[in-house]
Amino acid sequence: MDKAFEPRIIAFCCNWCAYAGADMAGVSRLKMPPTFRIIRVMCTGRVDPLFIIHAFVQGADGVIVAGCHPGDCHYISGNLKAKQRINFLKGLLKQTGLDKRLEMYYVSAGEAYRFQEVIEEFTERIRKLGPNPLKKLPPPKKEGNKREVLHTELLWIFKGLGITEIQPWQPSEEEIIPGFGTPVYDPDKCVGCGACYNNCPENVIMLEDVDGKRKIRHYYWSCITCRTCEEICPQDAIKVEEGFDLTAFLQQTVHDDIELPLVKCRICGKFFAPEPMVKEAKEKEIPLELLDVCPDCRKELIGKELVELLGHRGL
Ligand code: SF4
Numbered sequence: 018m019d020k021a022f023e024p025r026i027i028a029f030c031c032n033w034c035a036y037a038g039a040d041m042a043g044v045s046r047l048k049m050p051p052t053f054r055i056i057r058v059m060c061t062g063r064v065d066p067l068f069i070i071h072a073f074v075q076g077a078d079g080v081i082v083a084g085c086h087p088g089d090c091h092y093i094s095g096n097l098k099a100k101q102r103i104n105f106l107k108g109l110l111k112q113t114g115l116d117k118r119l120e121m122y123y124v125s126a127g128e129a130y131r132f133q134e135v136i137e138e139f140t141e142r143i144r145k146l147g148p149n150p151l152k153k154l155p156p157p158k159k160e161g162n163k164r165e166v167l168h169t170e171l172l173w174i175f176k177g178l179g180i181t182e183i184q185p186w187q188p189s190e191e192e193i194i195p196g197f198g199t200p201v202y203d204p205d206k207c208v209g210c211g212a213c214y215n216n217c218p219e220n221v222i223m224l225e226d227v228d229g230k231r232k233i234r235h236y237y238w239s240c241i242t243c244r245t246c247e248e249i250c251p252q253d254a255i256k257v258e259e260g261f262d263l264t265a266f267l268q269q270t271v272h273d274d275i276e277l278p279l280v281k282c283r284i285c286g287k288f289f290a291p292e293p294m295v296k297e298a299k300e301k302e303i304p305l306e307l308l309d310v311c312p313d314c315r316k317e318l319i320g321k322e323l324v325e326l327l328g329h330r331g332l
């Protein structure tokens with residue numbers, strides 16, 4: 018152990034409980050190691066997992082999230098949500114060793130001694146662990162949306178710690194948090210209409226017409242489980258499943274979902290609509306002449322018919 022090592026600990030404290038407890042500890046002049054810096058939040062439920070990852074990336078030796086006891090949350094369940102996130106992060110970071118540098122504590126506004134005990138106990142733990150090994154490395158650039166930043170920083174952490182073979186990890190039921198998941202397609206129901214692709218707010222879904230086929234794929238790692246695709250699908254062909262797969266997230270895995278043959282336009286020969294969609298339209302007795310021509314040729318046909326019609330009327 019490095020005797021000169023004094024940990025730098027970031028403590029996210031809830032305004033209503035732990036922060037007030039820390040304040041009381043200060044006012045009561047309780048002796049505590051000067052190793053922690055408090056970041057006051059209105060609720061521990063406000064602590065985004067990314068805040069914690071950032072703290073480690075920026076060289077914090079340890080991170081504490083301190084909130085109200087279960088049942089005492091000012092916002093009903095913010096502390097329980099925070100606990101779930103901590104469980105998630107601990108699982109996610111297990112193979113990096115950073116999980117040992119992260120802890121959640123419950124401290125009420127009147128528990129000054131408890132706050133002192135927490136700081137002493139956690140400082141001792143971090144002293145034994147030594148400095149955060151990432152602290153000497155220049156932090157990566159923060160670019161893109163939150164999901165992209167999380168991806169960059171996690172990859173940077175694994176690389177920085179020399180972990181080349183990342184072990185697969187998926188959260189258990191106690192560890193899973195909302196906001197991560199994947200759309201699961203039912204190939205027997207999907208007609209390839211593209212509504213899911215057109216309405217996904219995160220551009221997770223890709224649609225391509227190549228070699229006479231419509232292909233639908235999605236980036237596993239960027240789905241935020243907003244369920245827009247599920248709600249908009251006219252065929253009930255998508256179910257969004259919550260979950261997280263560390264390997265797929267880090268590798269930005271693209272999942273092939275659907276491949277459907279396209280029909281050709283009888284006039285220009287261009288592929289233009291998926292077969293199941295045309296079949297469905299035929300079953301609904303939509304006139305055949307509208308179903309075997311592409312939109313461009315259809316416009317032309319309608320134009321010609323209109324001219325003939327107008328001419329016939331002598332207008
Ligand atoms: S999953 Fe639904 S919305 Fe998406 S292409 Fe298939 S039918 Fe259309």
Ligand code: SF4
Pocket residue numbers: 200216217218219220221222235239240241242243244245246247257
């Ligand atoms: S759940 Fe939302 S983000 Fe995920 S694929 Fe569907 S529309 Fe896109």
